[in-house]
Amino acid sequence: MKLLLIEDERTLSRLIVKGLHKSGYAIDTAFDGEEALELFDINIYDLIILDLNIPKIDGIDVLKHIRQTDENMRVLILSARSDIDDVVIGLDNGANDYVTKPFDFQVLEARIRSLLRRTFSQKSTIVSAADIKINTAQKIGFVHNTPIDLTKKEYAILEYLIFNKNKIISAEELMEHVWYSEVDLLSNTLKFHIHSIRKKIAKELGNVEVIKTVRGQGYIIQDNEVNQL
Structure with missing residues (x-):
């Protein structure tokens, strides 16, 4: 999943980015x-983390513009x-959640996971499609009950496909939704990762073909339906 972090404290921003990178998120930053x-206005994000005390x-x-647009x-x-009063103003203007500083990073990460599950109408941290399951809290993929040794990027791809099964x-x-905004969208990077998964x-x-290629359109994981190659 791709996030936008809006935080003018650069040291804190770096710490948040470092922590979320470890969990496989792609993050753009604004100060x-x-x-x-x-x-x-020019990128697509799954979630935005917004500090209120930012310059300019x-x-x-910023929140009002985001909510008017999307x-x-x-x-x-x-x-x-x-x-x-500040919490109420933030929520009344369209924020989905509010975390105050100082904060525990694990709590922040849990709130992010909760909001992303809500985005894709998922209530449990365990999500499945076909013969694949993912644990969104631990960032682990399974075939039946056997863990798959996925890289962070491979997990992110699989997670997005399963959320959109x-x-x-x-x-x-x-x-x-999985890479940074600066990545070359015409590269073969995605094909390489799909092949590896x-x-x-x-x-x-x-x-068994779980991730199917639809020629000229993209990829799909269909729930409870797999094809023999």
């Missing part, structure tokens, strides 16, 4: 309101403004 809106454009005004975007406010996902959409699944399932 003021203007930069945040520029990134938001106040966080609440009513479904998940926005988590991360702010030192801890007064009840029974839907054809274009290569461009996968790249937009298929090989690892095949070690447990044999010649």
